[in-house]
Amino acid sequence: MSNSATPNTTDSPALAPPATSPVTLRINGSDMTLQLAPWTTLLDALREYAGLTGTKKGCDHGQCGSCTVLVDGKRINSCLTLAMLHEGAEITTIEGLGQEDNLHPLQQAFLDHDAFQCGYCTPGQICSAQGLINEGRAHTEDEIREMMSGNLCRCGAYVGILNAVKEVVDAQTARRQ
Amino acid sequence: MTINTKYVGKAPNRVEGPAKVTGTAKYSAEFEVPNLAYGVVVSSTIAKGRIKSIGADKVLALPGVLQVFSHENVPRQAWFDRAWKDDIAPGGSPFRPLHDDEVKFSQQPVALVVAETFELARYAAGILEVEYKEEKHETDIEQKRDEGHAPGKGKSGYKPPKSRGNANKALDEAEHRIREEYIHGTQHHNPMELYASTVHYHPDGKLTIYDKTQGVYNCQQYVAKVFGLSKDDARVINLYNGGAFGSGLRPQYELFLSVMAALELKRSVRVTLTRQQMFSIGHRPHTLQTLEMGTNPDGTLAALKHYCLHETSRFEEYTENVVNWSGMLYQCDNVHLSNQVAALDVYTPQDMRAPGAATGSFALEVAMDEMAYAAGLDPLDFRIRNYAETDQSENLPFSSKRLRDCYHLGAEKFCWSKRPMAPRSMREGNRLIGWGVAGGVWDAQMNKASAKATITADGYLTVESAAGENGTGTYTIMTQIAAETLGLPLEAVTFRLGDTNMPEAPVQGGSWTAATVGTAVQKACQALGEKLLKLAQKMDDSPLKGASLDDVEFVNGQLRLRTAPEQSVVLRDVLQTSGEREIAADSTAIPNLINMAKYSMHSHNVVFAEVMVDEDLGTVHVSRVLNVCAAGRILNQKTARSQVLGSVVWGISMALMEETVPDHRFGRYMNHNYAEYHIPVNADIHNIEVLFVEEEDPYVNPLGVKGIGELGLLGVAAAITNAVYHATGKRVRRLPIYLDKLL
Numbered sequence: 001m002s003n004s005a006t007p008n009t010t011d012s013p014a015l016a017p018p019a020t021s022p023v024t025l026r027i028n029g030s031d032m033t034l035q036l037a038p039w040t041t042l043l044d045a046l047r048e049y050a051g052l053t054g055t056k057k058g059c060d061h062g063q064c065g066s067c068t069v070l071v072d073g074k075r076i077n078s079c080l081t082l083a084m085l086h087e088g089a090e091i092t093t094i095e096g097l098g099q100e101d102n103l104h105p106l107q108q109a110f111l112d113h114d115a116f117q118c119g120y121c122t123p124g125q126i127c128s129a130q131g132l133i134n135e136g137r138a139h140t141e142d143e144i145r146e147m148m149s150g151n152l153c154r155c156g157a158y159v160g161i162l163n164a165v166k167e168v169v170d171a172q173t174a175r176r177q
Numbered sequence: 178m179t180i181n182t183k184y185v186g187k188a189p190n191r192v193e194g195p196a197k198v199t200g201t202a203k204y205s206a207e208f209e210v211p212n213l214a215y216g217v218v219v220s221s222t223i224a225k226g227r228i229k230s231i232g233a234d235k236v237l238a239l240p241g242v243l244q245v246f247s248h249e250n251v252p253r254q255a256w257f258d259r260a261w262k263d264d265i266a267p268g269g270s271p272f273r274p275l276h277d278d279e280v281k282f283s284q285q286p287v288a289l290v291v292a293e294t295f296e297l298a299r300y301a302a303g304i305l306e307v308e309y310k311e312e313k314h315e316t317d318i319e320q321k322r323d324e325g326h327a328p329g330k331g332k333s334g335y336k337p338p339k340s341r342g343n344a345n346k347a348l349d350e351a352e353h354r355i356r357e358e359y360i361h362g363t364q365h366h367n368p369m370e371l372y373a374s375t376v377h378y379h380p381d382g383k384l385t386i387y388d389k390t391q392g393v394y395n396c397q398q399y400v401a402k403v404f405g406l407s408k409d410d411a412r413v414i415n416l417y418n419g420g421a422f423g424s425g426l427r428p429q430y431e432l433f434l435s436v437m438a439a440l441e442l443k444r445s446v447r448v449t450l451t452r453q454q455m456f457s458i459g460h461r462p463h464t465l466q467t468l469e470m471g472t473n474p475d476g477t478l479a480a481l482k483h484y485c486l487h488e489t490s491r492f493e494e495y496t497e498n499v500v501n502w503s504g505m506l507y508q509c510d511n512v513h514l515s516n517q518v519a520a521l522d523v524y525t526p527q528d529m530r531a532p533g534a535a536t537g538s539f540a541l542e543v544a545m546d547e548m549a550y551a552a553g554l555d556p557l558d559f560r561i562r563n564y565a566e567t568d569q570s571e572n573l574p575f576s577s578k579r580l581r582d583c584y585h586l587g588a589e590k591f592c593w594s595k596r597p598m599a600p601r602s603m604r605e606g607n608r609l610i611g612w613g614v615a616g617g618v619w620d621a622q623m624n625k626a627s628a629k630a631t632i633t634a635d636g637y638l639t640v641e642s643a644a645g646e647n648g649t650g651t652y653t654i655m656t657q658i659a660a661e662t663l664g665l666p667l668e669a670v671t672f673r674l675g676d677t678n679m680p681e682a683p684v685q686g687g688s689w690t691a692a693t694v695g696t697a698v699q700k701a702c703q704a705l706g707e708k709l710l711k712l713a714q715k716m717d718d719s720p721l722k723g724a725s726l727d728d729v730e731f732v733n734g735q736l737r738l739r740t741a742p743e744q745s746v747v748l749r750d751v752l753q754t755s756g757e758r759e760i761a762a763d764s765t766a767i768p769n770l771i772n773m774a775k776y777s778m779h780s781h782n783v784v785f786a787e788v789m790v791d792e793d794l795g796t797v798h799v800s801r802v803l804n805v806c807a808a809g810r811i812l813n814q815k816t817a818r819s820q821v822l823g824s825v826v827w828g829i830s831m832a833l834m835e836e837t838v839p840d841h842r843f844g845r846y847m848n849h850n851y852a853e854y855h856i857p858v859n860a861d862i863h864n865i866e867v868l869f870v871e872e873e874d875p876y877v878n879p880l881g882v883k884g885i886g887e888l889g890l891l892g893v894a895a896a897i898t899n900a901v902y903h904a905t906g907k908r909v910r911r912l913p914i915y916l917d918k919l920l
Contacts, residue, residue, distance in 0.1 A: 053207035054200015063851035094200035107198040117648030119197030120419030149858035156826025
């Protein structure tokens with residue numbers, strides 16, 4: 001059998017890295033053109049190319065939820081998707097939800113309920129909570145616990161996270177009624 | 178306008194909270210520096226042996242790959258072990274990354290690939306071919322039962338346990354006896370933030386190092402000694418630490434590798450570990466413990482024996498205080514304690530939240546439950562009967578101890594009196610319900626630290642000390658202490674930390690930061706207050722002339738006489754009249770050695786847990802946990818409560834989920850990722866209540882605080898284990914309690 005079909009053996013040179021090209025992403029309401037290779041994840045594009053380090057890397061394997069962002073309103077793990085797949089989509093990161101002098105209701109609720117300690121999982125938790133609210137599915141405490149379970153918190157701030165999300169979910173429900 | 182500037186003991190929100198919830202808080206891999214290169218670590222695939230070859234050429238041929246560092250080209254560093262010893266290093270020879278061709282543990286870093294982009298470095302690291310010559314390894318402590326030895330005193334904080342009386346004789350004569358072995362496997366800290374270092378290489382060759390660490394000074398002295406740099410050339414910064422739990426007490430290898438690469442390449446470098454590599458930087462050791470106990474006819478403890486064996490590495494002698502707590506938590510005249518270690522082909526274990534005590538309290542407190550049942554006594558009543566009024570291990574009175582109040586308050590809140598003694602006596606459908614109790618004791622420690630306080634003419638106070646913020650609340654409580662000491666609103670105070678350009682603080686660990694840095698902050702603010710008083714007395718018609726510092730108080734932005742509060746001056750007026758742009762004072766706080774010699778200083782807690790066990794499936798649902806802590810004065814009710822809530826989550830994890838599982842055929846951890854290393858998710862956590870029984874303690878330190886970061890974890894795993902026994906009648910002695918142990 002010929003070896004020609006297996007390019008990456010010990011004797012052959014390594015495959016060259018892919019070339020970059022301009023990729024325009026719509027992040028937090030503004031267009032941003034980045035020079036990216038196809039193998040760059042959305043997470044790395046945000047952190048290393050767009051300077052938006054609010055989105056966190058905790059595992060790079062879709063296991064912890066720290067990198068959760070909203071794409072067209074849906075929560076996704078940005079480490080599990082490639083940046084160039086999201087041209088034309090509306091990407092929202094923690095920086096787009098609110099600022100220190102203009103906190104989003106979820107950010108304020110996280111602050112008031114001390115729903116974090118080290119703060120590293122927090123942007124992902126908040127984006128996930130916004131995604132959950134957009135889904136309109138969670139109402140009871142058990143539903144919120146279950147549907148926020150894709151976001152790990154090693155400090156163990158789950159009681160505060162539940163109370164913070166519940167407060168905002170309840171306020172939105174009350175407003176709709 | 179009157180403002181209340183009494184902050185200590187209240188529950189303000191975290192002052193750094195807005196930065197954390199908006200994503201502007203900068204962690205170590207997030208600082209933008211010019212001309213940055215990226216390093217990715219290659220980890221060994223064998224546990225022991227030699228590196229035969231590193232296939233660097235093929236990787237270096239890729240455009241954009243800058244260098245492959247390995248033992249073949251590592252630049253010369255310090256020779257003697259002492260240069261590699263950090264403040265927390267145990268006895269032995271610290272691990273030197275890329276030092277030679279020897280592999281000492283699985284996932285040892287064997288190369289660093291540096292490239293223009295992260296993606297390229299990751300790709301190149303992934304295809305780097307490393308050939309090994311394997312040697313026979315040993316990684317299982319359970320095969321070393323007969324090879325333990327008493328450790329030396331090399332590790333700071335390690336206290337060889339003290340025995341007393343004649344435990345063997347008292348056991349022989351005891352009315353009831355138990356003897357059991359308790360085991361938990363390896364656990365890894367796994368903070369959410371990956372270990373990372375961003376090294377900014379300045380044009381003059383100086384370095385600014387943003388490293389994930391619990392001690393910037395510890396990292397600075399390590400880097401300076403290892404690379405032969407002056408401290409001025411290596412500034413270390415950590416403003417936010419995305420969790421640590423002890424994993425950042427010692428410098429980790431990303432620090433060495435990034436600094437080495439930056440110095441060699443003369444450019445800025447960032448190295449971030451992968452989640453898999455987070456399982457190669459220290460762990461809570463796999464530990465075997467044996468407890469023997471006997472009781473007198475009146476239900477008092479006649480004898481207690483506690484033996485522990487845990488792993489260490491081949492190159493360092495890591496030790497924990499596992500058994501010592503058993504000599505002080507209960508009154509017992511005949512105690513035999515023994516602590517041993519055995520060396521394996523693993524990386525050196527490392528302090529992990531409540532090191533030693535989390536392990537020891539699990540075994541002691543399950544054994545206490547077993548002993549209570551053997552003697553036919555209620556487990557809480559049994560503890561109260563054996564309450565230690567003094568610390569028998571040191572033969573000293575406690576500086577304060579309100580554990581008895583914790584027992585009573587907790588029992589009342591949990592309705593403990595309604596608990597039937599017999600196992601399997603409560604159920605709800607097919608769910609068996611059980612209640613368990615356990616607790617623990619932890620050191621109230623204080624170390625030396627310094628702080629500097631500066632007030633500007635506009636009345637704005639800045640206080641700084643090179644402490645750490647791991648999510649513990651350091652920024653917030655230090656701001657509270659400073660604001661209250663000088664009577665300023667919280668908004669007029671900024672506390673800065675985590676920079677070797679600031680006054681020195683020790684590593685953030687051992688639950689000592691509140692006492693240590695808090696006292697330094699208070700002293701620096703008091704020293705500044707003294708200067709302000711002198712300036713106030715120079716003002717025309719000053720009502721404070723002739724007053725000493727003890728005669729005045731700083732309240733609501735004013736300086737006033739204690740006996741005549743209407744005799745006051747406004748601080749801002751003092752500053753503006755003085756003509757100074759800013760006034761500063763610094764101070765160093767040290768522990769009171771006389772009080773330390775006279776008193777045993779400890780915090781205590783008790784935990785009540787309710788579990789529901791599915792009789793058919795063996796799944797354990799922790800429906801209710803109550804943790805009552807006596808830890809001196811509580812500085813911030815909100816952040817302290819969060820620390821204990823988090824500890825309970827850790828305890829649930831330790832009891833039911835958490836274990837790093839090795840495959841000893843390969844000497845390798847097999848579940849080294851977040852999907853297979855189980856920790857609780859939101860759906861696993863239910864009703865948790867935290868109560869503080871505050872203690873007035875004039876001896877422990879000027880603030881009267883004992884620290885709360887570790888205490889809350891103690892007894893949680895044991896309380897759950899005991900509750901599982903009460904629910905099911907099955908006594909589990911090996912954590913975690915997977916469902917197969919209950920079927």
